[in-house]
Amino acid sequence: MSHTPHTVAGCTLLAIALAAGVTSCGSDGNPLSADPYDAADQIAFNGPAGNGGKADPDKPLEVTTDGSDGRITDVTAKDAAGRYVAGELSADGTRWHSTSPLAANARYTVRVSTEDEDGAPGRKVLTFHTSKPTTKKHLTVEFGPKAGTYGVGQPITAELNRPVQDRKQRAIVERALKVDSTPAVEGTWHWVDDKELHYRPKEYWPTHATIRARSNLEGVKISDRLWGGKVKPLKITTGDQVIAVTDAASHQLTLYRNGEEVRSIPVTTGKPGFETRNGVKVVLAKEYFVRMRGTSIGIAEGSADSYDLPVYYATRVTWSGEYVHAAPWSVGSQGYANVSHGCTGMSTANAEWFFDNVREGDIVKVINSYGNTMEPFGNGFGDWNLTWKNWRSGSALVGGTPDGPKPQDAARLRPAAV
Known part of the structure; x- marks a missing residue:
């Protein structure tokens, strides 16, 4: 079953795929007690023991239980910057694993919740650090247009310093590029080509809106030799329609x-x-x-x-x-x-x-x-000449392929006329 970034884990035998060491625990008290018991003895962490060492960001985070005396109910993992790790929980509550990449050189806090066979809740908080990336290649993004006030038809652009062709890698990049507007509207990215994305809402932007674009790519692995770099955020506003x-x-x-x-x-x-x-x-x-x-x-x-x-x-x-x-x-x-x-x-x-x-x-x-x-x-x-369906088809998170001519086709277009 698919899980949101606030994911699920449980009070039973747990193994977080960043370390070794499996133990067990019990509710040790009234199962109806309002205070969760310490689930430490049920947790095995497949990363560095204690607070020493560094975890490999290339390896997924995993939480497991043998199901003998309970199940996982919730796992929440996020780094010090507040970025959550998405994951999936099995239907029987015996395994949770991350589905989004971990950031390199980051500190993570993992909150594990469990439930024993009597329904008593258990809790445990774990922390670990990930190691620095071993590659020198970084993917950076430049948002456009420049800060200022624009009309309601202005798309947000994202220019990448390196091409990204693989669909799974595009999904990692796109998931990390965030656009928020006040008032909020429905919108999505569209891959124009390997190095350019445009973001637009379903309809034109609201009047006098504030639109912010930011990136959560820093430290995130995109491929074996490519990691996300630091990106400058963007803020623009709209005027009248x-x-x-x-x-x-x-x-x-x-x-x-x-x-x-x-x-x-x-x-x-x-x-x-x-x-x-x-x-x-x-x-x-x-x-x-x-x-x-x-x-x-x-x-x-x-x-x-x-x-x-x-x-x-x-x-x-x-x-x-x-x-x-x-x-x-x-x-x-x-x-x-x-x-x-x-x-x-x-x-x-x-x-x-x-x-x-x-x-x-x-x-x-x-x-x-x-x-x-x-x-x-x-x-x-x-951009607005594409139907919303065709626009969404250009998203690596939604599906499909971009519709229409590529920027390189512009060389064949007519230049200035009167």
Whole structure:
């Protein structure tokens, strides 16, 4: 039977797989007594005897009993940092063993609870230390984005310094990477590739939420030669829910703040052959000035589609160069026709207003375009274009494999366009 980190052990013959030495004990008194008896004589510890020596963190923790005079009822093991050891208890209560790795160079406290054949409770507290890792290779993680306030669409990212391919090793890493939000929401990690994970909730983050990312990897064995290293935690907050919806068919961009329509702006989007991507994108950056050239997206200089333009109030939504920006040269088409090379263009005054009213992490959604759907990964944050089922399939703890293009596919995507 599977057990939570607050696991189960009992008052009978116990063997914790970190030492040797098996003895027995009895309730020695009224079995209905409210005070648990000392179960020390029932416990065998398969680690260093007494408080000397160090236990091997590579070996699992185990508690057993022969079942002759009782059973294990609870085992709780945690280190000095407060990290619990997950484990499983057999159906007959004769064996508990750890299912999560022990940390190296750590001090553990194990609380064992038992119950004898008369129902009297027994207790014993054990302590031991684990040895230092023998490897010099460490897995570290860098959380993103940098600390600050973001829109409700901002994913949390985790960049690993070394690739992790094995599914069991990924599960160890993922289990140690914690994301908490206030208010609390349902969410999970998704492996983008061997060195990158993204975390998002089922729906957008709540407004004015506090989100913290931290790691419990330090000292934890991931593979024979790879151990978790120290990781700097991250704290970000969210602002209002800002969602800009661009309808390529009606040539209008409508900005909603906390569900209320704030402003509708006439726009132009990508013309045939340069259609704007459909789907949900996340604001990546705001750039007051960008120089855009047709040659950057493969348009030959001097051709009918060639351009070299100064662009102002440019809000970036893809790394390949899709923006919402000022396009004074196409004002006559804005609200009526799609004439751009993939960007969403508007008047300079409207672009300045949009620029001032969005922040990184806000949502920009395009509908009714003939373009492809925004890539989930590799060209910005298209994370929200995956269904929740497909998102969860990219978790090593849930099951399945990531869905959609890999970041290396970004090299084949179109760069900047106007």
